[in-house]
Amino acid sequence: MRKLMILAMALIIAPLMAQESAGNIVHHYAARNFIAGNINKSRLDTVLMAGVNAPSAMNRQPWRFTVMQDIKLVKQIISDAKDGNILIVVSTDSKASNEARAVLDCGLAVQSMYLAAQALGLGSRIYTGPIAAINGRFKNELPAGYTAVALVRIGLVEKTDAVTAASSRKSINEIVTYK
Ligand SMILES: Cc1cc2nc3c(=O)[nH]c(=O)nc-3n(C[C@H](O)[C@H](O)[C@H](O)COP(=O)(O)O)c2cc1C
Known part of the structure; x- marks a missing residue:
């Protein structure tokens, strides 16, 4: 048996x-309809670990993660943010911030955290729109000498069907070539 x-x-x-x-x-x-509510610490830690464990060229891990939880700050960056939303800003050494490799590595960390959040039942969305402002008037929020690349917003959402909620994509035939 x-x-x-x-x-x-x-x-x-x-x-x-x-x-x-x-x-x-x-x-x-990419979540659109966030609702107010707090993310518990263990879910936040799991999302961050997904970023910590992301792959990077030569395993350089050229990133730092700034977790913005202060809702006043969060709303200055994303104006429609809801109470409890958290922004994880991924930055890299300013000297490397023009290197495609470092930017790609940061993108992978962002993607890992975006997906981990959704696997945990949270909503998540990637943003680059506010990055110029973060590297400008919010620069002091970043580790010294670091330049932001992208951020992941995480928060609670009403349960939504991820298949129908996503925007349409190009067809597989348009993208993939077999040789
Ligand atoms: C690198 C990157 C930057 C993005 N920047 C923004 C942004 O600044 N503002 C925004 O509302 N969404 C942003 N998004 C979310 C995309 O618009 C979204 O992932 C895409 O349209 C797919 O939508 P879907 O998840 O509804 O299918 C960004 C996504 C990526 C991957």
């Missing part, structure tokens, strides 16, 4: 679990 259960686990449940985690990556959407 025990052997049968282990076999069922290997043949049915494990592939289903793998499908489920791939599903979280395939199906996501």
Whole structure:
């Protein structure tokens, strides 16, 4: 009986679990309708760990994450922010901020946190629009010598179907070439 259960686990449940985690990556959407409410610390920590563990060229991890929780500050950066929304600003050493590699690495950390937040049932959205302002009048919020690349906004959302909520995409035939 025990052997049968282990076999069922290997043949049915494990592939289903793998499908489920791939599903979280395939199906996501940039949240539009955030609602007020606090994100608990353990979910925030998990999102941050997804960023910490992101891959980077030569494993240089050229990023710093600034977690903006002060709602007055958050609303100055994203005017329609809701109470409890958190901004995670990803910055890199200013000297490297023009290097495609460093910017790509930061983008991967951003994407990892964006996806992790949604896998946890939170809403998330990536922004570059406010980056000029962050590198300008909010520069003091960043670690000294660092330049912001992008930010991830996380917060509570009403439960939404990620398949229909996402904007349309180009077709796979338009994008993928097999040789
Ligand atoms: C690098 C990057 C920068 C973005 N900047 C902004 C932004 O400044 N403001 C905004 O509202 N959305 C921004 N977005 C969100 C995109 O508009 C959104 O991910 C895209 O349109 C797909 O939408 P969907 O998730 O509804 O399918 C950004 C996304 C990325 C990846």
